[in-house]
Amino acid sequence: MSNKNFQLEIQEILIQNNKNLLKNYFSKSNIKPSDNDLKDLIIFAIENDVPNDMIIFLLDQRQDKNVNFEIKDGRKKIPIFIAVAKDNYTLADILLNKYKADINYIYKDEKFRITEYLYYYKFLTSRKLKYVLEKGTSINYRFLYKLIMEKENKFYELRYTNCIFRNDDIIKFLNLYKKCKMNKEIFSDDDICNINNDLKNIIHDIKNRIHINEDLYKISINNHNDETLRITFENDTSEESIIRRRIIQYNLFDKSLDSNNYNYVEKILGYKPLHYMCKNYEEILSNLINKYLTPTEMDKNKNIAKLVISKFIKTSIIIYNKNNPFRTISKEGISFRNLVLNIAIKNKNLEAVKYLCRSSDYWSSSNEINTMDIKREYPIFSAIEYNCYNIFKYLIKRIHNRNIKNSNGLSILTFIIMKNNVDMAKNLLKYENIFINEKDSNSFSPLEYAINQNNAKIVELILNYGIKYNMEISVNKKDDKRKYPLIEAIYKKNFDMVFSILDYCNQINSNIKNIKDNNGNTPLILSYKLGDLKIFNYLLEYYDINQTDLSGNTILHYSLFKKDFNMIKQLLFLGANPFLKNNFDKSPMDIVFNQKNYEIFKIIIQYSNIDLNVKNSEGDSLLTTIIKIKKKKMDCNKKKELIELLIKKGINVNILDKKGNTPLVYAFQNDYSLIYKLLIKNGAYYQNNEENDLWVDEFIQSQKYTILENLYNNGYEMKKLNFNSYKNGNTLLHEAIKYNNPNIIKYLLDYGADTTIKNNDGNNAYEYSKFYHIQDICYILEE
Numbered sequence: 001m002s003n004k005n006f007q008l009e010i011q012e013i014l015i016q017n018n019k020n021l022l023k024n025y026f027s028k029s030n031i032k033p034s035d036n037d038l039k040d041l042i043i044f045a046i047e048n049d050v051p052n053d054m055i056i057f058l059l060d061q062r063q064d065k066n067v068n069f070e071i072k073d074g075r076k077k078i079p080i081f082i083a084v085a086k087d088n089y090t091l092a093d094i095l096l097n098k099y100k101a102d103i104n105y106i107y108k109d110e111k112f113r114i115t116e117y118l119y120y121y122k123f124l125t126s127r128k129l130k131y132v133l134e135k136g137t138s139i140n141y142r143f144l145y146k147l148i149m150e151k152e153n154k155f156y157e158l159r160y161t162n163c164i165f166r167n168d169d170i171i172k173f174l175n176l177y178k179k180c181k182m183n184k185e186i187f188s189d190d191d192i193c194n195i196n197n198d199l200k201n202i203i204h205d206i207k208n209r210i211h212i213n214e215d216l217y218k219i220s221i222n223n224h225n226d227e228t229l230r231i232t233f234e235n236d237t238s239e240e241s242i243i244r245r246r247i248i249q250y251n252l253f254d255k256s257l258d259s260n261n262y263n264y265v266e267k268i269l270g271y272k273p274l275h276y277m278c279k280n281y282e283e284i285l286s287n288l289i290n291k292y293l294t295p296t297e298m299d300k301n302k303n304i305a306k307l308v309i310s311k312f313i314k315t316s317i318i319i320y321n322k323n324n325p326f327r328t329i330s331k332e333g334i335s336f337r338n339l340v341l342n343i344a345i346k347n348k349n350l351e352a353v354k355y356l357c358r359s360s361d362y363w364s365s366s367n368e369i370n371t372m373d374i375k376r377e378y379p380i381f382s383a384i385e386y387n388c389y390n391i392f393k394y395l396i397k398r399i400h401n402r403n404i405k406n407s408n409g410l411s412i413l414t415f416i417i418m419k420n421n422v423d424m425a426k427n428l429l430k431y432e433n434i435f436i437n438e439k440d441s442n443s444f445s446p447l448e449y450a451i452n453q454n455n456a457k458i459v460e461l462i463l464n465y466g467i468k469y470n471m472e473i474s475v476n477k478k479d480d481k482r483k484y485p486l487i488e489a490i491y492k493k494n495f496d497m498v499f500s501i502l503d504y505c506n507q508i509n510s511n512i513k514n515i516k517d518n519n520g521n522t523p524l525i526l527s528y529k530l531g532d533l534k535i536f537n538y539l540l541e542y543y544d545i546n547q548t549d550l551s552g553n554t555i556l557h558y559s560l561f562k563k564d565f566n567m568i569k570q571l572l573f574l575g576a577n578p579f580l581k582n583n584f585d586k587s588p589m590d591i592v593f594n595q596k597n598y599e600i601f602k603i604i605i606q607y608s609n610i611d612l613n614v615k616n617s618e619g620d621s622l623l624t625t626i627i628k629i630k631k632k633k634m635d636c637n638k639k640k641e642l643i644e645l646l647i648k649k650g651i652n653v654n655i656l657d658k659k660g661n662t663p664l665v666y667a668f669q670n671d672y673s674l675i676y677k678l679l680i681k682n683g684a685y686y687q688n689n690e691e692n693d694l695w696v697d698e699f700i701q702s703q704k705y706t707i708l709e710n711l712y713n714n715g716y717e718m719k720k721l722n723f724n725s726y727k728n729g730n731t732l733l734h735e736a737i738k739y740n741n742p743n744i745i746k747y748l749l750d751y752g753a754d755t756t757i758k759n760n761d762g763n764n765a766y767e768y769s770k771f772y773h774i775q776d777i778c779y780i781l782e783e
Contacts, residue, residue: 010041014050022054026061038062039071046082052091059099067099075121076107081114085123089131096135103135116143119155129155133162141213148219153227160210160235212236217250226255230264240271247272257288262304274308275315276339276374285312285343293344293352302355309340309356320374339373345382350390357398370399376407384415384424392424402431409441417449422457429465436462436471443480447473451488456496459489463504475501476512487517493532502542513543520550528555528567545576552582560591560600568600572607579614579622589622593629598638605645612651619658623651627666627675640674653684662687729760737769737777745780755781 013022038058045055059067070076080101083092095101107117114132118124133139139159147156212232220229233252236243247253247268256264274281285308291297292305313336320336321328337356344352357369372378380399383392396402396412405411413434416424428434439445450458466473475485489497505512516522521529524543527536546554556576559567572578578588586594592601605612615621620628623646626639647653654662664684667676676684733753736744749755755765769777 007040011044014041014045014054015048017051017054019051019054019057022057039069040073042067042079043071043073043077043082046079046086046088046091047077049086049088052088052094055091056094065099067095067101068105070108076109078105078107078114078117080105081107081117084114084128084132085118085121087128092131092135103132103137113137113140113143115139116146119143119146119152124155126154126158129158130162133159141215144216145219148216148225148228149223151223151225151228153225153231156228157231160231210235210237212238214246217246221250226259229255230259230261234264234267243271253284254287257284257291257304257308260301260304262307265304266307269308269311273315274312275319276312276336277316277319281312282343285309285340286347289340289344289349289352290347293349293355295351298351298355305355312340313337316374334368334371335374338368338371338377338379339375341369341379342373342375342377342382345379345388345391346386348386348388348391350388350394353391353394357395367400369395370401370404372407378404378406380404380412381406381415384412384419384421387419387421389421389423389427393427396428396431402428403433403435403438405440411435411438411440411446413446414440414444414449417446417453417455417458420453420455420458422455422461425458425461429461432469434465436465437473439480445479447475447485448479448481448483448488451485451492451497454492454494454497456494456500459497460500463500467504467507472508473504475505476510476515482518484512484515484517486512486523487515487526490523490527490530490532490535491517493530493535495532495534495538498535498538502538513547516550522547522549522555525549525553525555525558528558540574545571545574546580548580548582552584554580554582554588556580556588557582557586557591560588560595563595563597563600565600565603568603569607572604573609575609577610578604578608579610579616581617585617587616589625590616593625593633596633598634598642601642602645605642605649612646612649613655615655615657621652621655621657621663622646623653623655623663624657624661624666627663627670627672631670636672636674639672640678643675643678647678647682653679653682654687656687660687729758731757731759731765733757733765734759734763734768737765737772737774740772740774740777742776742780745777749780 010022010025013025038061042055042058044050045058059065067079070078080092080095080103083089083095092101096103104113106113110116110120112120114137115124115129118128118132144156144159147153147159212235216232217229220226220232229250229252233243233246236246238246253265253268253272253274256268259265274284278284288305288308292301313333316336316339317333341353341356344356369379380392380395382388383395403411403413406415410418413425413428413436416428429436436446444452447459447462450462463473463475465471478484486498486501489501502512504510512523517526522543524536524539524545524547527533527539546556548554554576556568556571556578559571576588578592581587581590589601589604592598592604612622616625623643626634626642626646629639654664656662662684664676664679664686667679668686730738731753733745733748733755736748745753753765758764759768763771766778766781769781
């Protein structure tokens, strides 16, 4: 019979599961098949689930009892590999125990062990892996790397859980326990020592089954397989120093927090405790708090957070007290509890803050919350620093002393102001007994800080708090930096702040009318100089428009300096006085004339509501001042235009200066015909401080006949003049003859000059004319 027919017939019998038929076939056919033929049949039988006794029969027919053989049928096949792959563990036990199958047999072509074979051909299950591990199979690193890279985490973990303790280990422990229990009363010291050595040897053997190399960690990390990283660490039996290094090198603590595995975290803390001297403790605690102390995670994973925080506090206390034997911290460790609380605040985690404040594990009283942490930071100040309003609101309600200061001497209110946090200020100022006037180490009050921060809302809150609780705030006094609150508000150009301060002053009847800045500016002048018209217009309701600064200038002075026409009109309409002199004896009107800005002069005359007859320091009225201006500075036409405007405004054309002269005197003296005609037309008369009429003499001497003629033609009443008395005994008529002024003589005669009056030389007018041989005048006098 050919080998092929033999194989087919036996396979047919095997499929029928008939052992007797199989035995009869071998006995009757008297066939002695080769061992190679039986190899194929044995593999066939295992693969086709032939009963184990028939497979054993075939195994017993072989001369070579070695079952560690391979056949190639599409792939290499080994009996023990196939038995496990088919879940035939009874047969596998028989192969291992009776036929000495090698559980660590290496598949020659691929260099596979049974675990790799099962995995490669997709036979591997948890049960199969547990079985081969229990039977002592070795797993090489290549296979472990593959499990990590392909994220076969279940198989990877089974490798360790079923490798550490095997059945024989349990038997060894039980025997050792039995021995101790039965003989404990008669044990000598040597017996105890031997038992300890036995126990150490068992543990040593178990540890030696597992060797964790660096690549297992590295490959897990490179493949982002945190689960195999955990498994690797939890089963690492290396020396403690090596494990501690690996914890740091591979950042295992952070990884453990991501795993949600309490035991994993606890084991790491056992090797590498977390404390305040660790470089990245704050980052670690931040991650912990944000991961576990949240509304969604609090109930599920709170224990991990509790574990880490508790150990952190306890370990930190121990290390601190060790390093500071003369400044120890109590076992409660408030400064470290608040350190954790501050980290929760920095992460803006309200749930974590509530947990740390209310939990029975970390409960803090109001005094404890007010205690600074080991870094000298207060929780309430951290809430302000990191703009955590809800946390601030929660903490400020729980503490009693709301006026505490931080390590820099800043109160809660001051620190809030420095951070410009209106909501926190509003919340804090809901409570009584806030020290709103308390100054810090730099002598700044909360109000001063609020103004410096340009925060009008907080300024308003502080001032309203002062009114509500009857706490006077010094707004009418300079601070230690010699500044007034209102002045600073104006410098900030903050209308709302100015409004609040003035409103506060009105409510408490505080007088700030006379304050000035360090440069001597009044609030009104300062706001104008800064160009803030909104504030300026509001201040006009409170301040005297004619109030002067340190230089004696009014706001009108400064508007003239700027040639601000609209402002000048507004100021004049509101009663600004254009004649007030500054410290340099200059009034706004003087400035106008110096600038030769007659458009502004017109504005002043048109919009001013003051008395235009006021006199300057030299005793001159405005009218006289204009007349006295030299021609090169102002021509007569311009003077006439301005004087006409003054006359329309009702100026007194006969106002006397300090010499007793009327304006007309100066118009005559300067021969301003346009001016004296205008003045005479509007009722001006001549009056000076001399009894005689020297001005007529001057006209006569200078032969200014036209002046007298104009006077006459413009209705000036010459009879008001005393023509019959003059100096040196001469009358005006004598003087007119002397200077040969026929026309003047005629005017004098028309107004009643007496020709018979004799001078000191005894000559009357006619005799005087003959003395000078003036024949024409003699004829006039004769007529």
